[in-house]
Amino acid sequence: MSVSRPRTLADLQRWRRTRARRSWYKRSFRLQVMLLVGLLLAGMLLAQGTYLNHRKAEIISQQMGERALAVAKTVASMPQIINAFAIPDPAFIIQPLAERIRHETGARYVVVGNARSIRYSHPVPERIGKPMVGGDNDQALIHGQFYVSEATGSLGTAIRGKAPIWDEEGNIIGLVSVGFMMDRVAMDVARHNSFGWALVALMITLGFAGAYWLSQHLKKVILGLEPYEIARLAMEKEAILQSIHEGILAVNREGHITLVNQQARRFLNLDDEHVLLGQPIREVVPNSRLLEVLRRGEQEFDQEMWLGDHPVVVNRVPILHEGEIEGAVATFRSRREIVDLSQALTQASRDVDMLRAQAHEFSNKLYTISGLLQLERIEEALALIHQETERAQAQMNFLMRNVADAVLSGTLLGKLTRARELGVALEIDEQSSLSCPLTPTGQEVMMGVVGNLLDNACHAALNGPSKEPNVRLFFTDLGEQLLIEVEDNGPGVPAQFAESIFQEGFSTKAGKHQGIGLALVARLCRQHGGAVTLEESELGGACFIAVLDRSICAQPDQQQSQQRYQHRSQQQFQSSTKNSDYDG
Incomplete structure (x- = not known):
């Protein structure tokens, strides 16, 4: 049976009304x-x-x-x-x-x-x-x-x-x-x-x-x-x-799970086939505090807790219907992601400050050279130029000779410049060496570990009893592991804080957004087959020793491409003072 199609606007409207009457x-x-x-x-x-x-x-x-x-x-x-x-x-x-x-x-x-x-x-x-x-x-x-x-x-x-x-x-x-x-x-x-x-x-x-x-x-x-x-x-x-990127967990008034999304399952390390609906929340997440929310009916925002092996920030809200509590919902977001974002913002701010300080320093030196030339003190102007050039060249020669990875060399050169701006004497031990390039992951890990340890050491040295803040760095890849030692002449770490110093959120510094750097260093070391320990420094302050597995170094077939990359990088190394310090 053929059905005639509407040809005009009136036919179309009439056809729609007929369809509506048939399907209402x-x-x-x-x-x-x-x-x-x-x-x-x-x-x-x-x-x-x-x-x-x-x-x-x-x-x-x-x-x-x-x-x-x-x-x-x-x-x-x-x-x-x-x-x-x-x-x-x-x-x-x-x-x-x-x-x-x-x-x-x-x-x-x-x-x-x-x-x-x-x-x-x-x-x-x-x-x-x-x-x-x-x-x-x-x-x-x-x-x-x-x-x-x-x-x-x-x-x-x-x-x-x-x-x-x-x-x-x-x-x-x-x-x-x-x-x-x-x-x-x-x-x-x-x-x-x-x-x-x-x-x-x-x-x-x-x-x-x-x-x-x-x-x-x-x-x-x-x-x-x-x-x-x-x-x-x-x-x-x-x-x-x-x-959505946040984990969601909901319970009814009896405390039994009624809703769980994929992100929450990932936080709990559970597969999709694992049955959670109907189970008591106390057995699945004992520290969820949803039962307290059901009992008191109070909202909780931005609370920190561990869900499985993930540090998370949680919001808990009761479900109300006509004044009665029918259940509760908890939303989780990874604290590591928040920390990484905070670190990135902090790093960007530090980069801007460092570039501003470098611009100010070189501007003063250029004005000084300009003044000497105007006074026709050419020999003094040349001596100042040679002095700055020799110091920068010595640092670059040492890094080019002892560090096989150009990215790590740039990071260290940036830290040297930053320390000099802060008034901290940063020394790199002459026995330090990195004989093989790093993988892209290894570069991220080394920049995070070295950058955070040096930043903490400079801060401690500036707040120490000595009028001449001093920080010393040593690293080597001899043996089966990579070893990094960073020590300072600051006040050191009290004995009662020796175990807590690596916990996320714990810090001896005042202010917000602290307690992140050392926790990040500890996590990076654990994830790559190593650990970080605290000892007393010969300089009088603290000495942090970080150990990493050599798997972050490039394999022999990767070293050739890394060496070609480093050869090209060395030609541009003169401008590496513009590199920002990295804080993981």
Whole structure:
């Protein structure tokens, strides 16, 4: 069957209205609920009403039959009826008695017949003396039974009660047939069933009214949304929860987990198949503090904790509904990422400060040289130029000769410049050496370890008792590991802080965003097969010894490319004083 497509704007609008009329009942949740509940209730009531009315009709018919049989038994046992069979004209006695009984009982007829089924009584007197009609007299006349039958007689179809008549010697001399017409039975059944059907109709009406109210209530509960809208929102919510970078964990009022996203599973080191929903939060994350939030109903923001082996910053919020606490939600974000971001911002600020200081220093020296030249003190100007050149050249020659990695050389040269600006004498031990280049990961690790240790040492030396701050650096890759030693003449680290100094967030310095550098150094060392320890320095302050695995060094097939890179870097090494110090 072909479907014509709309050709004009009016046709398109008419087609859309037609489509809307065809599909509105599919989209209306309210109508769906009302029809579903109403039709279900109507079907149940109709089925029950049909059964009850049918059963009622059977009971009424049965009662009519039993009534007819009881009247027939009574008539058959009357002495006047039995004695009347002995006279020449039994109908003279039986007909008046039968009619009186018929009127008193409401039966349609009370017929008394002899053993040959000849009538002695009948509502129509002209039919007295004629045979009884229906063919259902044998059980009474032959077998002497009392029974109820349904047959069609001269007056129509009726429910009959049949009873045999015995004489004093026990012989069957006749029978009694009492009948109630079926149309009257049907009228009685209809009269009784009409009330039942009216009650069923009333209940169906009330059922649809209740279904309408229920649909209105459900529509209000689901905020007026349609089922397909709820499904779409649920899918969107699930996609958002699983894609965001923060871990989310939710519990109900009993403290059982109801929601956990992929990031939270990664924090807990659990695979996707691990079942968490429904488990008590106390068993999965004992330190989550969500149970305290459920008990007190108070919000907690930017709290630090460990989730698995991840340091995280957590926010905890109770779920309230009409003033009652229904559950709680905790969101986690990695503290390491926050620390890395803070480090990057701090490093950028330090780079700017260092470049500003270098620009200021060289500006002063250029002004000095300019003044000497204007005073025609050429020899002094040349001596100052040679002095600065020799010092910078000596530092670069040492780094080029003893450090095989150009990136680390640039970092150390930047730290030397920074220390000089701070007024700290930074010395690199003459025995220091790095004989092989570093991998890209190794460069990041070495810059983080060396940079943070030197920064802390310079800060400690500046705040120490000596008026001449001094820091010494030694590094070597001889053996199976890389060794870095950084010592200063600062105040040292108190013994009670020796174990805590490497914990994230712990610091002896005042101010915010402290306690990061040494914790980062310790983490980098652990991740690359080493460790960092604290000893007392020969200079009088602290000595930090960091050990790293040689896996961060380039393999032989990588060294050639590293050497080519270093050869190109050495040609540009004169401008490396612009490199910023790195703090990991």
